[in-house]
Amino acid sequence: xxxxxxxxxxxxxxxxxxxxxxxxxxxxxxxxxxxxxxxxxxxxxxxxxxxxxxxxxxxxxxxxxxxxxxxxxxxxxxxxxxxxxxxxxxxxxxxxxxxxxxxxxxxxxxx
Amino acid sequence: xxxxxxxxxxxxxxxxxxxxxxxxxxxxxxxxxxxxxxxxxxxxxxxxxxxxxxxxxxxxxxxxxxxxxxxxxxxxxxxxxxxxxxxxxxxxxxxxxxxxxxxxxxxxxxxxxxxxxxx
Numbered sequence: 632x633x634x635x636x637x638x639x640x641x642x643x644x645x646x647x648x649x650x651x652x653x654x655x656x657x658x659x660x661x662x663x664x665x666x667x668x669x670x671x672x673x674x675x676x677x678x679x680x681x682x683x684x685x686x687x688x689x690x691x692x693x694x695x696x697x698x699x700x701x702x703x704x705x706x707x708x709x710x711x712x713x714x715x716x717x718x719x720x721x722x723x724x725x726x727x728x729x730x731x732x733x734x735x736x737x738x739x740x741x742x
Numbered sequence: 743x744x745x746x747x748x749x750x751x752x753x754x755x756x757x758x759x760x761x762x763x764x765x766x767x768x769x770x771x772x773x774x775x776x777x778x779x780x781x782x783x784x785x786x787x788x789x790x791x792x793x794x795x796x797x798x799x800x801x802x803x804x805x806x807x808x809x810x811x812x813x814x815x816x817x818x819x820x821x822x823x824x825x826x827x828x829x830x831x832x833x834x835x836x837x838x839x840x841x842x843x844x845x846x847x848x849x850x851x852x853x854x855x856x857x858x859x860x861x
Binding site: 664666672675719723729730735 | 746775783784785786790798830832834848849852853857
């Protein structure tokens with residue numbers, strides 16, 4: 632079963648622009664994580680934000696978490712063609728650390 | 743070593759075959775996972791091993807049989823699969839501390855996956 636729902640489902644931007652992706656979820660969480668997947672291969676962990684945190688940065692990535700609205704956003708600044716990939720939010724509810732993935736967002740960055 | 747290694751990368755098997763997928767990590771992670779991913783869909787959890795013990799089985803059919811021989815290895819034994827089982831099978835691992843009591847705050851490291859085709 633899916634916990635997270637990302638929007639938009641597909642995003643196309645020009646290189647250098649910022650990309651914002653949103654994720655909503657339904658139940659209480661221990662943490663929320665964002666992953667990237669290139670061409671149907673393995674997923675790469677990008678960033679984790681705990682339920683008691685509101686914002687986190689890592690390089691060009693900024694993630695926010697609003698537990699009252701059960702939503703998160705991932706901002707990629709100054710996007711590059713290499714950022715083209717599918718992005719998934721995933722929620723950890725703390726029950727045996729079971730990670731459940733949203734449907735994903737396809738990001739295309741045009742050179 | 744910061745990788746999860748999965749073999750083989752590609753596998754084609756008949757419905758009467760028996761095959762195994764292998765996963766290995768040497769990061770000292772004590773939680774390991776199998777996920778199944780169909781095209782254009784998110785990964786779906788199949789099994790979780792914590793300290794070499796099966797802790798979650800997401801109602802997976804018995805034709806999939808997981809095994810964790812030691813803290814570095816995770817296998818998925820396949821038998822009598824159906825064409826609809828064709829998918830990308832992903833292995834992942836994460837840190838786990840005994841005192842976490844299930845509330846872990848570590849990201850997962852995924853392997854590159856095994857693309858399985860059942861004919």
